[in-house]
């Protein structure tokens with residue numbers, strides 16, 4: 001009897017790395033699932049399809065989605081796993097529906113096999129399971145495997161009866177990945193849909209994933225599916241005229257106070273923002289500026305404001321401009337609503353970032369930076385690094401606001417900000433403790449002893465952290481080896497992201513001045529202070545150069561002016577002796593004159609991964 005085809009389609013497959021030395025790569029394959037096998041082949045235009053692999057269904061022990069907190073380094077972002085014999089096959093589907101179809105079909109066809117009772121919900125990566133930290137690849141799973149498709153159902157968090165009427169609010173889409181911080185939280189995967197269960201809390205919403213797991217997620221990480229349903233956002237005022245908006249914002253009088261309102265033109269929205277910044281055409285000061293939210297004419301929804309950074313929803317666009325002025329007169333800082341004035345950022349979430357002074361024990365000095373001393377400390381049983389912020393160094397008020405956002409950025413390749421202690425003077429920031437200090441010192445101290453694997457691994461670590469920032473629309477602005485830190489396991493994490501915005505020292509913030517990091521800056525940053533993820537990519541190229549030169553300073557004996565001149569003449573840093581031709585090629589890609597010609601961090605991570613032997 002011939003096998004019957006159940007599903008077929010193109011997806012991306014990660015190499016199975018059966019041998020420790022085989023390279024890690026991602027390849028597009030045409031998959032066919034029939035009643036006997038799961039087969040995949042290579043299809044190239046004009047060539048005969050070539051069969052690359054065939055797994056008998058009877059050998060499959062588990063098929064399940066992968067819930068990942070790491071950026072996916074290929075263009076299809078929906079991973080699932082097939083565990084067969086003693087191998088894990090990771091396959092990436094182009095969308096969630098497709099992934100569900102494949103996982104469901106595979107489960108259906110294998111449900112009578114000799115299956116695992118537990119599986120690993122996250123990836124095997126860098127020699128350990130990301131879900132349970134076990135370091136044996138064939139170690140038993142850590143989550144109950146459900147062959148019927150509804151694995152790891154979590155009990156419903158308790159919801160008081162009075163709030164039950166909030167049930168069934170519709171669907172939300174994750175704006176970015178979220179790694180749970182507590183037992184009741186649910187991980188989110190960017191672009192995936194979740195059912196909204198409860199939205200009465202100002203900061204935490206309960207949502208359900210497609211497996212039936214329910215948990216809390218930060219409200220700012222999700223957006224309701226209907227792009228036009230803006231009613232729930234505090235910055236949206238539906239029935240308000242231009243004049244009323246101006247009055248309200250002038251009354252508020254805070255730099256960056258803003259709202260979104262309906263334009264006179266039906267279906268169009270306007271952002272109105274208050275500023276005290278002097279205008280160039282003798283405009284009155286302070287004043288309210290109005291920007292229309294525009295849409296591209298491609299048919300699909302793509303919204304943009306002053307510059308063409310495109311977003312698929314208005315809430316995403318607003319979220320981006322809450323962190324980056326990017327062409328607006330000022331960043332959107334304080335949402336203002338008709339019935340509440342400026343939203344007060346109070347409530348239970350404040351406890352989560354405000355550190356009580358009595359809970360913090362300060363220890364010895366670790367070093368000093370542009371904001372002041374950095375001390376070792378202990379907080380709630382863990383070792384922390386405490387940055388004491390000298391008063392004249394930082395714009396306090398702005399930072400306090402932004403700290404909340406920075407705390408929500410959470411990734412294993414970013415140095416985590418745990419909290420802020422504003423009740424003591426000077427104000428201090430608590431960070432994850434990094435035993436091996438900053439990357440530039442680390443490189444210098446191990447000069448002559450750095451293996452190729454270690455150097456490549458460091459670049460991959462940084463690109464992974466940066467790919468996460470890139471996907472969160474967050475710009476670092478000062479990426480360099482001195483702003484990365486090293487753990488006791490020699491893992492590198494990105495630190496100090498976004499911090500330069502709060503530095504008050506002109507010498508540091510103006511590109512003309514001595515402390516500005518010209519040698520790490522892209523030409524458009526030096527010329528027009530135009531920061532973007534692509535200007536971070538330029539800095540990443542310089543960071544790679546630092547790594548492969550074992551911590552040497554770039555353009556060692558040259559002044560900033562000389563560096564700018566040589567860049568203008570099209571010259572670039574030379575190939576480090578320890579870098580292969582391929583590695584240097586990646587640096588050169590980062591230093592393309594035009595930002596758009598530079599690769600994204602996701603692409604860089606992909607390229608670096610393909611060079612890795614680990």
Ligand code: ADP
Nearest residue numbers: 367368369370371374385431432433434437438
């Ligand atoms: P700033 O951001 O104020 O310039 P840095 O981040 O450069 O300060 O920190 C100064 C020094 O303090 C670093 O070189 C490093 O030795 C130490 N340090 C900073 N953060 C940490 C941390 N999270 N863990 C361990 N040491 C740290």
